[in-house]
Amino acid sequence: MLKTMSELITLSKSQPVKRLVVAVANDPYVLKAVEHARKDGLIAPTLVGDEPAILNELTLLGYDPKNYSIIHEDNPIEACLKATYCLRKGEGDILMKGLIDTSILLKAVLDKIYGIRGPRRLSHVTLLELKHYHKLLLLSDAAMNIAPDAELKKEIILNGVSVLHKIGIEKPNVGVIAAVEKVNPKMQATLDAQILIEDHIDPSYNIGGPFGLDNAINKEAALHKGVTDSMAGNVDFLLMPTIEAGNILYKALMFLSDAKSASVVCGATHPIVLTSRADSDETKYRSIALACLL
Structure with missing residues (x-):
């Protein structure tokens, strides 16, 4: 890994x-x-x-x-x-x-x-190295799918999981992100999380949620809030609820937290390097390197 x-x-x-x-x-x-x-x-x-x-x-x-x-x-x-x-x-x-x-x-x-x-819908994935996280973290979808429903999120998951398999994570932990960590009928992201977990039969990855971002990536926050899911604080893949959430988180990490990233578009027959004009030369270079592994 x-x-x-x-x-x-x-x-x-x-x-x-x-x-x-x-x-x-x-x-x-x-x-x-x-x-x-x-x-x-x-x-x-x-x-x-x-x-x-x-x-x-x-x-x-x-x-x-x-x-x-x-x-x-x-x-x-x-x-x-x-x-x-x-x-x-x-x-x-x-x-x-x-x-x-x-x-x-x-x-x-x-x-x-x-x-x-390709066989699935296209989706954008970003692999991140963060100073305060213990491993590489995948983020999707920050650039393509605006408001994916549960069925489209299944395809986004498969695209992201395929990337994680290529970098040596045999059974990734997929965290379905929302604003809260409990199912709320008024919050679609939490209902989608419930559907994705109930429908999950694929042995190639684990899935949990809904997670708030804090308890998905921080074990102490999860314990403090009573989140008992074993993957809390140890996710490999943040499945974001909407493009706004994914895009804002990506840019906040890049411009405020000095994150290192590599981004590709998955779902076609070949990987696509599709970076932002604001991304640095190094980010574009790392994105090419990631695509070479896919």
Whole structure:
């Protein structure tokens, strides 16, 4: 089981080189992370987009274009389709978002002819290293699914659990997060927790809740509130109730608590690196490293 981002990167470096395809690649912040991952032996990059613009960015950054395969397409929508089609044809292992709106890239991902639609709904997961938690912690969904119901949360769980299995957690503890730790008919998140627990039959993970955030990650808080679930204070996966809750928690941890993170989109046939424009180069690099393990 991995406990730090350094361990995750070390494990990624031990894997075979993956083929990364960047859609609309003339983004200097993305290219910095891609070059870092290339130099560390994680990836062989293919850059799809306006070739003159890509070459200009590479030159400004001081990177040798010979280290990259470039596919020219000056139309951003078509560039996304060409990028996803590379993976569909077996010419890539990981897709990464460049200088393009997320909605346009995801439309290409879901395209019936060129895309990489998978068996489950797409969901965003973030792996976090926190100063005051004893292991890596997964958070979902902070960026895609706005107000998932219990059925969609089942798919989000499966996506997140698959990531945790890849980093060595054989039977993750999934904590269903709400504002309170008791079922309340007026609070849908607690009702969803009840449904998810009652319907749970999958032996590949444990599930508990509803948990307040405090008793999900802090054993003393759980004991103080009389929460007896054995996974209280030791969850591997925070299943957030809505996108607002997930997004606010993610940004609070990143900007106020100096967390280290790696984020991917799961549910397609290939992992997708889809980070925020505000994320640092290192966050983007770690996200590539995580995708290499998936």
